[in-house]
Amino acid sequence: MSQAFVPVRCRRARPALFLAPAASLLLLFFLAPIVIDVGIAFTNMGESLKVTAWTLKNFDRILGADRMIPLILLTTFLYVTATLFFFNVGLGVVLAITTTAVSDRLGALFRGIWILPRMSPAVIYALLWIWVVDSSPQGLLNQVVTGIFGLAPLNLRNDHPLLVIILANGFVGASFAMVVLTSTIRSIPEHLFHAARVDGASEWSVLRFVVLPSLKGPVWFITIYQALSLLVTFEYILLITNGGPVYDSTTYALYVYRRAFEGGHYAYGAALAIALMLFGVCFTLLQWRLFGDGMNRTRPRIEVL
Amino acid sequence: MAQIAFEQVSKSWGETEVLRPMDLSIANGECVAILGPSGCGKSTTLFLLAGLYAPTSGKVLFDGHVVNGVDARDRNVGIVFQSYALYPHMTVRANIGFPLRFQKVDKDDLSRRVVEAANLVQIDEFLDRKPAELSGGQQQRVALARALVKQPNILLLDEPLSNLDATLRMSMRAEIRAIQRRLGMTTLIVTHDQIEAMTMADRIICMSRGAVAQIGTPDELYRRPADTFVAGFIGSPPITLLEGDAKGETLHIGTGAMTLTASTAGRITLGLRPEDLRLGAPGQGGLPARVVTVEPLGREVLYGVETAIGRLHVLAMAGDAVPPAGEPAAVQIDAAHSLLFDAGGRRIPNLNIRP
Ligand SMILES: Nc1ncnc2c1ncn2[C@@H]1O[C@H](COP(=O)(O)OP(=O)(O)OP(=O)(O)O)[C@@H](O)[C@H]1O
Ligand SMILES: [Mg+2]
Numbered sequence: 001m002s003q004a005f006v007p008v009r010c011r012r013a014r015p016a017l018f019l020a021p022a023a024s025l026l027l028l029f030f031l032a033p034i035v036i037d038v039g040i041a042f043t044n045m046g047e048s049l050k051v052t053a054w055t056l057k058n059f060d061r062i063l064g065a066d067r068m069i070p071l072i073l074l075t076t077f078l079y080v081t082a083t084l085f086f087f088n089v090g091l092g093v094v095l096a097i098t099t100t101a102v103s104d105r106l107g108a109l110f111r112g113i114w115i116l117p118r119m120s121p122a123v124i125y126a127l128l129w130i131w132v133v134d135s136s137p138q139g140l141l142n143q144v145v146t147g148i149f150g151l152a153p154l155n156l157r158n159d160h161p162l163l164v165i166i167l168a169n170g171f172v173g174a175s176f177a178m179v180v181l182t183s184t185i186r187s188i189p190e191h192l193f194h195a196a197r198v199d200g201a202s203e204w205s206v207l208r209f210v211v212l213p214s215l216k217g218p219v220w221f222i223t224i225y226q227a228l229s230l231l232v233t234f235e236y237i238l239l240i241t242n243g244g245p246v247y248d249s250t251t252y253a254l255y256v257y258r259r260a261f262e263g264g265h266y267a268y269g270a271a272l273a274i275a276l277m278l279f280g281v282c283f284t285l286l287q288w289r290l291f292g293d294g295m296n297r298t299r300p301r302i303e304v305l
Numbered sequence: 306m307a308q309i310a311f312e313q314v315s316k317s318w319g320e321t322e323v324l325r326p327m328d329l330s331i332a333n334g335e336c337v338a339i340l341g342p343s344g345c346g347k348s349t350t351l352f353l354l355a356g357l358y359a360p361t362s363g364k365v366l367f368d369g370h371v372v373n374g375v376d377a378r379d380r381n382v383g384i385v386f387q388s389y390a391l392y393p394h395m396t397v398r399a400n401i402g403f404p405l406r407f408q409k410v411d412k413d414d415l416s417r418r419v420v421e422a423a424n425l426v427q428i429d430e431f432l433d434r435k436p437a438e439l440s441g442g443q444q445q446r447v448a449l450a451r452a453l454v455k456q457p458n459i460l461l462l463d464e465p466l467s468n469l470d471a472t473l474r475m476s477m478r479a480e481i482r483a484i485q486r487r488l489g490m491t492t493l494i495v496t497h498d499q500i501e502a503m504t505m506a507d508r509i510i511c512m513s514r515g516a517v518a519q520i521g522t523p524d525e526l527y528r529r530p531a532d533t534f535v536a537g538f539i540g541s542p543p544i545t546l547l548e549g550d551a552k553g554e555t556l557h558i559g560t561g562a563m564t565l566t567a568s569t570a571g572r573i574t575l576g577l578r579p580e581d582l583r584l585g586a587p588g589q590g591g592l593p594a595r596v597v598t599v600e601p602l603g604r605e606v607l608y609g610v611e612t613a614i615g616r617l618h619v620l621a622m623a624g625d626a627v628p629p630a631g632e633p634a635a636v637q638i639d640a641a642h643s644l645l646f647d648a649g650g651r652r653i654p655n656l657n658i659r660p
Contacts, residue, residue, distance in 0.1 A: 191386050191388050195390035195392070197357065197378050198377050198384050200378045200406075200407030200408065201378065201403075202407075209395075210392065213392075214394065
């Protein structure tokens, strides 16, 4: 017998070793905070950080007593769906298709421009938006509105705060889909385009029958991934509108932050965070159930014995 | 249903010229095979015809009209790609029916024609599968059905049968040929299989390094190859080429010599096809030889024999009485079928060796 045939059983011991670094990081920065958060949620920890009693009051508050919750949920829903649909997916698809249809140089230039906001620090990007929508006549938008169209200056941040945060997040978010989908389109074999043209397909039909079907999988992935990240991140909103006026542009994640760190209700913030976490987990599981077969559970390319 | 012509058509990618200026004329309804080594520009030639590549120079003509500016979708060409190029998101049914979507074909007619085409290539049982769920040969047949279903004027097949087993290949060949005749489609078929080229095609184009080496009927290419390249490429098992020096009517090769039918001089290459040689016992006349290798090919046996003029290959029937390996033997040469090439590799017409 040759030495080359190592029995499969010998390999069994190694996974624990391989997984140890990742597992310990996961434990330290992911599981531990969750445990602590859950613990705090059942206390009455306030600004003084003193815990005097275990209580379920925080959950009572979420489920009924807090009158803000419905408004916050509606704002969050509008913000996430609109940003996703129009920008993070819609604009991303359009950008990927158009920048791959033009010459390589021009396409790369456009993609470079669209990626810029993602590369620049959040504070600078937010400051630019604040300047754009500033209510004074010096704001960029108002210079255009008053100077060119002769209209009264706008105060978007005050009158349409939701629109501002959707635009600001959308212009950053579109680049993710653009990059992913560009490489998807690039990886479609050239012969498929050739075949479609020979078969009599117009440019539009090629788009519809060759390009779009291949984007389906990645678009699902982007939708799920970006929906979750829109749900939990709020730095642009915090910087541009600070959730205001009052609570008009406060999404759920920002609400958690404001309750905990502005209001000093740490325990209530922790409880709110648990709800968000549960929603995220359910959402992910549901998506696995619905689309798992197409996305995450494809047959392995190499069968491991 | 279309006559095809190339007038000095060439194709370059940047600096590299992959197709040198080429003239070509294919009659209406003709079936022509393109043979040639890998990378010689066969697929490029098809793509130029289909309108998928624009020629760098020259004109492509259909029925005498220049079609250089005509888009691929308006050329009514059917093509089987070397890589099949099936649409991965569509079922086999949708794949085959795809070209008909863009013609004014009503629904019933469309599904009838799809089933017909699928029947023809024997894939009707897989109509509702996706391409990824088919074997290579099945995918290839779907590609064939898709090319045939729209009944194109010109059919371009890039190694359409390369992935099929011998039996299926034979029946497919016959099917393609029959439907090609019936519909009168002008057909170009790229193949690496010489038998396929010989049996299916009216004429064969033999290509080498981006240029046509010879165009002719299968018999012409086999019996009267233009040069050593064509002689070496056509015929299986391949021809034996032996280089020698000619002085008058004597051709010196190795330690031996042959007599020529006319006098000449310089470097001369002698070509002998294995099937034009016969192996017998010594003393029956012919070139003294010794058997060194024996390769059974089924019905036939290929012998490698050592002679004074070099190593020769001899094809014999399996049942023939042949001296065993190591034994002395004699090779008789069918002198009328011998081929002689000049120093530049061109065949010298009307020159043979004497028996
Ligand atoms: N896009 C390209 N850029 C540069 N060179 C190319 C390109 N496409 C093809 N070639 C070159 O052109 C030559 C001819 O290619 P072609 O595909 O026509 O070969 P072929 O005869 O079909 O070969 P095979 O039998 O392997 O399919 C090859 O040498 C190839 O490297
Ligand atoms: Mg090829």
